[in-house]
Amino acid sequence: MDSLRAPRMLFATLVIAAASLPLALSPPAAQAAPDGRIPLSVLREATLDVPAWPADDVRGPSGRLRFHGGQVPIAPRTVPAGQPPYGDSVMILSVAYGDVDHDGADETIVVLGCLIEGGSKQIVAYDRDAAGRIVSLGRVAATTGEIRDIRDASPRVGADGVITALVADYQRCCADPTPQIWQTRGYALRADRFSQVSGPARMPVNPHVTETGVSTGPLTFGPATGGYRYGSVDVTVTHRRGAVPRQVTLLFYPPDGLRRSGDWPKVTTEPDSFSVTVPGPAAGGSVTHRFAFRRPAGSSGGELAVEVTTVPESSPAVPWLTNATAPIRG
Structure with missing residues (x-):
């Protein structure tokens, strides 16, 4: 009888030991992904x-x-x-x-x-x-x-x-x-x-939209001559994308005392500005125009604001590129 009881006691001991093992030995449950649906x-x-x-x-x-x-x-x-x-x-x-x-x-x-x-x-x-x-x-x-x-x-x-x-x-x-x-x-x-x-990787050319911008160097004056100083400024127009303008109109907003000098294209004047129409840049290219000015010898400092529009007129894709300011030196 003792020989039959020993295996039963050993089996019961193993069952009790298994039941007392820590739960960490069980396979971990899969963790749900965080709910990223934010109201x-x-x-x-x-x-x-x-x-x-x-x-x-x-x-x-x-x-x-x-x-x-x-x-x-x-x-x-x-x-x-x-x-x-x-x-x-x-x-x-x-x-x-x-x-x-x-x-x-x-x-x-x-x-x-x-x-x-x-x-x-x-x-x-x-x-x-x-x-x-x-x-x-x-x-x-x-x-x-x-x-x-x-x-x-x-x-x-x-x-x-x-x-x-x-x-x-x-x-x-x-x-x-x-x-x-x-x-x-x-x-x-x-x-x-x-x-x-x-989807498409590029935008086609929109004939109603252009990215054409303007930039300037300084308006630099030389020594006084006959009560005036004379100088010039380079204005560069650049086409980046979109409709290519045949011509561009440059609008100048001069400070008090600044006047045109030398040869200019045909000028259209307004109470606080004047403008000229000149050839535009080639597609993806730039063109630079030089303009001459004079002002009283006693004047100094200031700035010249310049704006560009296209001919024929197209809407600017990046509006702030159509404005530039030339510092006045000398």
């Missing part, structure tokens, strides 16, 4: 990581920004002629949802704007981390280069995680009737950053 009401009062705004569009603050009522006000700031202006506020313009990182849970796709009347826009993807904090997955697309507008409510997330959006070559403001070219482009998360994966 608009939460976003409007959240602190969000905002990527840097494009260098060639309206600028504003970036980094961790605290939103209230869906916006962040921007203190007024002046910039030199020919430089992108600063916006009045950063705003949440629209929200969409979808699984862009293939973790089985939705993320939040936000269109942000840094706006004056128009302004910069960017699409940014947000998620939550394991602790529930809102984190940025990065910028999807922005109004930079050939892309000058994004339709606010256009982003959609497909079953494959691709974010599609409507982008345009020109941004209208107010009652501007300029025709725009719209394209649908798709973006996907690849190696921790978003890249374009579908």
Whole structure:
């Protein structure tokens, strides 16, 4: 009988020992992905990581920004002629949802704007981390280069995680009737950053839109002669993309005492300005025109503002490139 009892006792001991093993030996349960579907009401009062705004569009603050009522006000700031202006506020313009990182849970796709009347826009993807904090997955697309507008409510997330959006070559403001070219482009998360994966890679030429800008050197005067100083300024007009102007009109806004000197093309005068029409640059090229001035010998300092418009007139894709300021020296 003792020989039969021993195996039973050993079996019972093993069962008890197994039952007392720590639960850590059991296979761990799979952890659910954080819920990245962030309601608009939460976003409007959240602190969000905002990527840097494009260098060639309206600028504003970036980094961790605290939103209230869906916006962040921007203190007024002046910039030199020919430089992108600063916006009045950063705003949440629209929200969409979808699984862009293939973790089985939705993320939040936000269109942000840094706006004056128009302004910069960017699409940014947000998620939550394991602790529930809102984190940025990065910028999807922005109004930079050939892309000058994004339709606010256009982003959609497909079953494959691709974010599609409507982008345009020109941004209208107010009652501007300029025709725009719209394209649908798709973006996907690849190696921790978003890249374009579908849609056209380039914008066709819009005959109604041009990116033609103006720049100047200084207006430098020499020594006094007969009570006046004489000098000249080089004005350079550059075509970057879009419609190529046959001619350009240069508008000059002179300070008090500054007068034209020497030979000029035909001049049209206004109470506070005058203008000349001259040959425009070749496609993708530049052309420089030199203009002579004089002013009383006792005058000094100041600046000469110059503006360019195209002939025939086309809408400027980048408006601030159409203005320049020449410092007056001597």
